[in-house]
Amino acid sequence: MLLAASTQRTIGLVILAIVFIGGLVYIYFNIRSARDEIGSEIELAANRRPYMDDDQLETKRLDLALGTSLVLLTITAITLPLYWLGEPGRHEGRDIDTDRISTNRGEEIYVEGAQCVACHGSEGSGGAVSTAITTEDGAFLAQVSWKAPALNTLLSRFTENEVIHTLNVGRNGVMPAWGGGGGGPLTDQQLEEIVYYIRSIQIDEDQINIEVADGVRDGVETKLRAESGADWANELRAVNEAKDATARDVTLASREIFGFDCTEQTDDPRCAADNDAAQALLAAETQHADALNSAVASWLFDVDAVRQRAMDAALAANSALDDEGNEEDWRFATLELLSTPGEIEGQDLYLEYGEILFTNTAAAGTYSCARCHTYGWSFDATGPYSLELNGTDDPILEDYTQGGGYFGPNLRGGTTLEQFESAASHADFIAKGQTMGATYGRGGSGGNGQMPGFGPNTDSSPVGPTIGTGDEFSYPALLTDEQIDAIVAFERNL
Ligand code: HEC
Ligand code: HEC
Numbered sequence: 185m186l187l188a189a190s191t192q193r194t195i196g197l198v199i200l201a202i203v204f205i206g207g208l209v210y211i212y213f214n215i216r217s218a219r220d221e222i223g224s225e226i227e228l229a230a231n232r233r234p235y236m237d238d239d240q241l242e243t244k245r246l247d248l249a250l251g252t253s254l255v256l257l258t259i260t261a262i263t264l265p266l267y268w269l270g271e272p273g274r275h276e277g278r279d280i281d282t283d284r285i286s287t288n289r290g291e292e293i294y295v296e297g298a299q300c301v302a303c304h305g306s307e308g309s310g311g312a313v314s315t316a317i318t319t320e321d322g323a324f325l326a327q328v329s330w331k332a333p334a335l336n337t338l339l340s341r342f343t344e345n346e347v348i349h350t351l352n353v354g355r356n357g358v359m360p361a362w363g364g365g366g367g368g369p370l371t372d373q374q375l376e377e378i379v380y381y382i383r384s385i386q387i388d389e390d391q392i393n394i395e396v397a398d399g400v401r402d403g404v405e406t407k408l409r410a411e412s413g414a415d416w417a418n419e420l421r422a423v424n425e426a427k428d429a430t431a432r433d434v435t436l437a438s439r440e441i442f443g444f445d446c447t448e449q450t451d452d453p454r455c456a457a458d459n460d461a462a463q464a465l466l467a468a469e470t471q472h473a474d475a476l477n478s479a480v481a482s483w484l485f486d487v488d489a490v491r492q493r494a495m496d497a498a499l500a501a502n503s504a505l506d507d508e509g510n511e512e513d514w515r516f517a518t519l520e521l522l523s524t525p526g527e528i529e530g531q532d533l534y535l536e537y538g539e540i541l542f543t544n545t546a547a548a549g550t551y552s553c554a555r556c557h558t559y560g561w562s563f564d565a566t567g568p569y570s571l572e573l574n575g576t577d578d579p580i581l582e583d584y585t586q587g588g589g590y591f592g593p594n595l596r597g598g599t600t601l602e603q604f605e606s607a608a609s610h611a612d613f614i615a616k617g618q619t620m621g622a623t624y625g626r627g628g629s630g631g632n633g634q635m636p637g638f639g640p641n642t643d644s645s646p647v648g649p650t651i652g653t654g655d656e657f658s659y660p661a662l663l664t665d666e667q668i669d670a671i672v673a674f675e676r677n678l
Pocket of ligand 1: 293294298299300301302303304313330331332333335338341347350351355356358359360362378555562591636
């Protein structure tokens with residue numbers, strides 16, 4: 185578009201220069217060839233009234249008429265080309281206006297019209313929706329809170345056409361269909377306007393890295409709090425159990441006594457105990473914050489040491505790997521070792537790190553794989569207590585299988601080893617995702633691009649009225665190569 189604008193401008197300037205110089209040349213020759221006026225000797229035709237004679241005419245009147253014409257002619261001669269020259273700018277201006285108007289309309293649909301905000305959070309930061317889960321025969325199981333992914337990184341993982349597809353068909357009934365294509369209420373133009381708005385709220389790479397790292401930290405913390413044998417962990421667990429027990433009493437009371445609520449019944453001993461237990465947990469957490477922090481840091485340090493060991497082992501097997509230009513080969517030789525059971529000491533720890541990334545809870549689970557590959561993860565099925573609170577002790581929890589399949593396929597039992605013969609091609613798939621209509625691996629079907637890409641994304645066919653041919657948009661990666669590798673090793677051992 186810019187290129188076209190500048191070509192038109194150049195042509196315009198050249199023509200203007202030719203006209204201007206041509207004009208000067210014309211005036212020059214005109215003056216030179218001019219001869220003195222000889223006056224009209226023509227006789228008046230018999231049927232014509234004599235007009236004013238020269239003496240009358242050649243006065244200020246004529247000067248005025250000629251002068252006015254000259255001024256008007258000059259104005260026309262200058263403004264027309266100028267108008268033409270301004271045309272590309274006007275095009276650009278119109279595009280910017282249309283962009284702004286579409287974005288504003290999209291925002292209105294997001295916030296008011298379709299209420300995306302209610303589930304996906306303000307500015308697409310992620311949220312949740314309360315929904316009922318049922319057995320396979322449709323019997324009610326529980327009312328749960330289901331994570332709705334953040335949309336402020338959406339265009340890093342999907343192309344705009346893939347997003348339009350999702351909006352048309354909805355997602356698994358948890359999110360209704362929005363576009364007319366799937367029986368929803370919105371027009372194609374409105375879907376495009378939503379995409380314009382989503383474009384305007386994408387966050388940058390630094391923010392993404394911070395969110396992912398925070399999620400990893402939380403994952404490691406949760407793990408250590410549950411598993412560490414250190415004194416601080418034992419104490420935190422004891423205080424936490426006491427808190428859970430008191431919270432449970434309050435919940436049971438609120439189920440049995442209509443209107444029971446600790447903001448009202450502040451004097452009730454159950455509420456007082458619950459409050460004390462919550463305070464005690466907070467105090468214990470503050471007291472042990474340093475111990476916890478350093479435990480998390482040293483856990484991550486140990487993971488890095490395992491990876492380092494694998495890099496060394498790969499290099500020992502092939503000393504050319506650290507030559508310049510071989511970075512990728514070294515990375516994938518390392519990954520192959522880390523994916524193979526028994527090759528590297530400490531592999532288990534590395535796979536645990538992979539699982540933490542696979543289940544990253546940051547931004548409503550947006551960066552996780554479990555939200556699409558593990559049924560139940562999106563409604564915290566690992567936390568039996570939250571389901572119980574909703575009135576069921578159903579064995580649905582026993583079905584919880586990491587990577588067992590949900591919206592995305594089952595990844596267990598060596599299926600990924602079969603699909604991707606090398607860890608390298610597996611990692612490449614995670615970075616790029618499944619592209620609309622394209623096949624992958626050994627037998628991956630050409631679906632609708634619903635497996636997101638976690639590496640950087642360049643969208644070369646964006647949608648909307650202001651998109652010209654060749655326009656493309658680029659978005660940063662959601663996961664680093666190092667993070668993708670850990671997930672790949674984890675998956676290849678599921
Ligand atoms: C009733 C709650 C709800 C509303 C309203 C809603 N969504 Fe969703 N949306 C969800 C949930 C939940 C998911 C994830 C479903 C799952 O885990 O299978 C989702 C998934 C998506 C996805 C797929 C993203 C990904 O990374 O997988 C997109 C895109 C999306 N929604 C966009 C929108 C837009 C745009 C609107 C408004 C027009 C909207 N949603 C309204 C609940 C909602
Ligand atoms: C928005 C949902 C979604 C998320 C999030 C997601 N996937 Fe997928 N994944 C899919 C879908 C859908 C497919 C199947 C694509 C197809 O067949 O066209 C798939 C396919 C795959 C496959 C190929 C499996 C096979 O045997 O064909 C692998 C491996 C995979 N995903 C890994 C991951 C990893 C790793 C992550 C996290 C970094 C992840 N997925 C996140 C939806 C998702």
